[in-house]
Amino acid sequence: MRNAVFLDRDGLINRQAAPHHYISTPEDFEILPGVPEAIKRLNDAGFLVIVVTNQRGVARGMLTMEQVETVHQYLQSELAKHGAHIDAIYVCPHADGECTCRKPNIGLFLMAEKEFDIDKSQSWMVGDSDTDVEAGKRYGVLSILTNSLPQAANMILAG
Ligand SMILES: [Mg+2]
Numbered sequence: 001m002r003n004a005v006f007l008d009r010d011g012l013i014n015r016q017a018a019p020h021h022y023i024s025t026p027e028d029f030e031i032l033p034g035v036p037e038a039i040k041r042l043n044d045a046g047f048l049v050i051v052v053t054n055q056r057g058v059a060r061g062m063l064t065m066e067q068v069e070t071v072h073q074y075l076q077s078e079l080a081k082h083g084a085h086i087d088a089i090y091v092c093p094h095a096d097g098e099c100t101c102r103k104p105n106i107g108l109f110l111m112a113e114k115e116f117d118i119d120k121s122q123s124w125m126v127g128d129s130d131t132d133v134e135a136g137k138r139y140g141v142l143s144i145l146t147n148s149l150p151q152a153a154n155m156i157l158a159g
């Protein structure tokens with residue numbers, strides 16, 4: 001069994017897009033200060049690092065899943081420069097009320113469980129929205145509401 005840290009994406013890993021804007025290219029994707037280092041610390045401590053992100057711009061036709069994938073490849077390549085990596089990224093491309101995976105639903109977490117043997121009792125959810133905390137609560141892991149991943153990593157690694 002592995003301990004996992006589930007991370008929100010927008011507003012935690014990268015700067016939040018302006019209202020009604022969607023991040024569709026690597027140029028729009030600005031990684032926040034200290035994030036690669038924080039992810040590396042979680043990697044080194046043996047945590048699975050798993051991103052769970054709502055991207056309803058896909059349902060709205062504002063961006064494609066291919067663009068989302070391209071942005072995520074860019075993220076992984078930037079992390080690799082710091083010796084860090086994300087183990088898996090799960091995306092909800094649906095609109096509100098259309099699915100069981102849009103946070104605060106827990107479908108993305110259940111997808112992760114199919115791939116990884118996760119010890120929920122030692123796992124965390126970190127995000128900058130109430131919906132992130134609610135999702136973590138519903139899934140049954142400890143949750144941290146913050147827009148600072150370095151600070152959240154400090155808390156998690158302090159045990
Ligand atoms: Mg967010």
Ligand SMILES: [Zn+2]
Pocket residue numbers: 092093094098099100101102
């Ligand atoms: Zn969904």
